[in-house]
Amino acid sequence: MYTFISPLSSSMVAPALPFIAKDLHFTSSFELSMSLSIFVLAYAFGPLFLGPLSEVYGRWKVLQASLWFFVVFNAACGLSQTKEQMLAFRFFAGLGGSAPIALAGSVVSDCFSGAEMGAAMSYYALGVILAPALGPIVGGFMTQGVSWQWLFYMISIFGGVLALAGTWLLPETYAPILLVQEKKRMGVDLGVQKSVLEVLSSAITRPFIMLFTQPIVMVIALIMAFVYGVMYIVLSTFSILFVRHYGENTQTSTLHYLALAVGLFIGNRLSGSILDIISDKLQKRYNTPHKPEYRLPVCIPASLLLPIGLFIYGWAAENNAHWIWLDIGIALFALSVNVTFQALTVYTVDCYMMYSASALAAVSSLRSLAGFGFPLFAAQMYDQLGYGWGNSLLAILGIVIGIPAPILLYVYGERVRAASKFGRD
Template sequence: MANKNVHINTVSTGSTNTVELAQPTPRPAVQAASLDPNLVTWDGPDDPENPKNWPTRRKWTSLLPMSLFNFLSSISSATMAPALYTIQQELHFESTVLVVLALSVFLLGTAIVPLFTAPLSEVFGRSIVLQSCNLFYITFNTLCGAAKTPNQLIAFRFLAGLGGAGPFAIGSGINADLFRPQERGQAIAVYVLAPLVGVVVGPIAGGFLVQYTSWRWCFYVVSIAGAAVQIVGLPYFRETYAPVLLQRKCKRLQKSTQNPDLYTEHDSVSMPELLRISAIRPFKLLGTQPIVQVWSLYCAYLWGILYLLIATFPNVWTDTYKESISIGSLNYISLFIGMGLASQVGTRIADRYYAKLCAKNGGQGLPEFRLPILIFGACIIPVGLFWYGWSARPNVHWIMPNIGAAIYGGGTVLEILCVMGYIIDTYQKYAASAMAAVIVLRSILAFALPLIAPSLYNNLGYGWGNSLLAFIATFIGIPATIALRYYGPALRKRSTYARDD
């Protein structure tokens, strides 16, 4: 029975790993594992194989390919926005609503897949699931460019959305895998900014492509870029999910030590049962976790407004200000400026504030430390919507609605950054599943809201139409932030999912 105090450590000898029996170190992280000599875990809190201990460069080379996949998928979701009228004429869509459906149905696909890709990534690992989704996306996005009928375009867009959704939830899991809470600010900023920049860059590129080439190249160009990222990023993207890495380590040790009894704490459940548990986890999180429910609703609404603006933005510049499609698409730059400034400046402020609150709390970080910046963003989003809506008039200079759009874009980025940080900090091990639950509602509303845009603005105009959107954003965002400021700790304490990995 004495050997129950022995822990398996791997020791590197040349190019091979051997196993030695050693007395447990006094580190608390190792003491639990030392109770069973056959349990394979990290070799202490500083184990270099643990993704959280990887060198900074290695972390970022694993994160950036995923962010590029995210960026390209988001470009694809919006590139065809300036081409809607051309597509409607060429493919003979019967109504404006149907051609807008072809744009937004991509997002309906993204609402479904994260419920499966996120849990699958928590079983098989992030890398294989993410790259499989990307190949699926490239295939059907290319077919969108070859569509001959409205039905073909809508179907291929939906299928492309299924593949393009891979990075949305998996990316939050990769962030949780690689970075500790105090390190996540810049990583989350890159992950969040990539799709938001994508939905801005996409229409700009689409405006020039449709005017000087063909709307079909809106799809072909993105597919070519996606294939390039897939090929170039393949050697750099490494598996980051700790349970999968530990299982691989266990298999190596079983082979090198000839000890079939070695196991990890994740081996106690059979593969079918693990798949079942993982598949229903996002639904459980959405159905039982008030934190996920609140942030899902808020993110869904913000994302819906963003795509509503993207779908209607060209009309403001071509109809109200009589600009060409290509020149009008350049006004999307205002959204990019607002988002970029918020991402860089807001992230630095948020990180400093988070560090300051951690220091006051004895070095212990809490998800609630991200809320002060979040409530600021909740206040400036309505300002941007009011400004944009009431200044979009022929007798008002075109720079004014651009300023409003920039303010709105900046506020949206701040909110999504803080919400993601809160969710990742709260559900670290299950961050991908938690974000999948958020993405479901987010994508559904982003799919649905653009469909009501023609009726909204035809009946209320840009002024009152955007005012209505602003009132609803205020009603959801500010009370939600205040409520979680006071009740968040109690909700986390009661949750079986809100624990450190």
């Protein structure tokens, strides 16, 4: 639920953008796109300090404080009277909302062994992947039925209730913090401790160090940045396509996001069990214990589905084909996105275990920058190239980036990890 609420808020304003533009006097399409994507821009900065902070103070404190921060500033978005206020409040809400995205994978890794990791990750990932697809549907109906302000009020009410529940139901999971707490309860002398400043300075610089010194983190960040960026292009333009070219109203057009949700859900259920099954089979085949690289083979078929889905979607839209072809293309694309996202997240956690929050923060930062930047040029790209060639360009880039990268990681990943001071061994 923590990972569901923030991405829901990130995308549900998409159908409300024309109404927000009218009330808050947005004068350009670029500014209006910013009101959607600036939330995701905050995802690029929040994890860089929230992830490391969780390795100092524990997961629970960071998650709870961040969720309340999100609740307050998200409600403030509904009270905005100017476009400047809207942009500022959306950014701060995104900072608070980035904590579950940055920490959820690490919380799961705290609780489950490698053999169970794939299935466990798939359940938490349901929130991350379904929320962006369901958000525009909720947003479309609420905007026309009530008002765009109530989009924000509703989410903040839901977030407040969730934060209160988490006070009692969400436990601390980070082993070093639990160990310190247990020693304190037993009256054990903890010895000479580093100062808070020393610990924080080390922790907060770690994601930057990992992003620029760890080849595995670099490659994963590149793949996920591209996939995430393309997904936000789809999220920001899908409804508008059906309104402008198929003559549908706002409510009806947002129902096509169900195709995205279906693809994401199928990918989630498939990859959750397949990740563990493949790992188990490879362990038996090579008579070895589990290796992080055993998570990667599933990325190969997923990387083929992404361009296929984009080709179908793009050329169906270009030729005004029946809407079902657009939905099929998007569903295939979404299935690929989820499988790729899940496999690489589990692989990152497997590789860096104790430092997984910092590694995921580094990946999340670059990924979120792409989610922020890609939608800003989406309209111009489709105006210049059309939906056919525009999506074909994205599909070709997907082939170039998505197919070689997991193969290289599978072949050389173990060697690279062995040379890393952050590696699991």
